[in-house]
Amino acid sequence: MLILTCPACGVTAEETEFHAGGEAHLKRHGPGSSDDEFEQYLFMRANPKGVHFERWRHNNGCGKWFHVARDTVTLEVFGSYAAQTYEPTAEILSAIKERRPDWSQAD
Numbered sequence: 372m373l374i375l376t377c378p379a380c381g382v383t384a385e386e387t388e389f390h391a392g393g394e395a396h397l398k399r400h401g402p403g404s405s406d407d408e409f410e411q412y413l414f415m416r417a418n419p420k421g422v423h424f425e426r427w428r429h430n431n432g433c434g435k436w437f438h439v440a441r442d443t444v445t446l447e448v449f450g451s452y453a454a455q456t457y458e459p460t461a462e463i464l465s466a467i468k469e470r471r472p473d474w475s476q477a478d
């Protein structure tokens with residue numbers, strides 16, 4: 372079971388208190404985008420075996436959305452951070468690098 376910490380209210384709880392919202396840091400495309408860009412935005416998602424960045428909502432708490440960096444194989448959580456970011460924070464990236472020296476962020 373995942374144990375997550377909501378960065379908005381500071382509560383640490385089991386995943387059942389939260390709701391998963393899919394991949395984090397998606398580049399959004401709207402009107403005027405090409406069909407390929409729009410397809411990427413709507414349908415294509417990363418499904419890595421290892422480090423993954425996800426959106427979560429504190430459903431049974433403050434209701435805020437936030438991001439979580441975790442390992443999809445071991446369920447190890449590297450940290451959580453505010454949803455109002457376009458990319459993982461330097462703190463999160465260094466926590467990942469510390470525990471997964473071979474990992475690199477693919478864009």
Ligand SMILES: [Zn+2]
Pocket residue numbers: 377378379380381382429432433434435
């Ligand atoms: Zn919360």
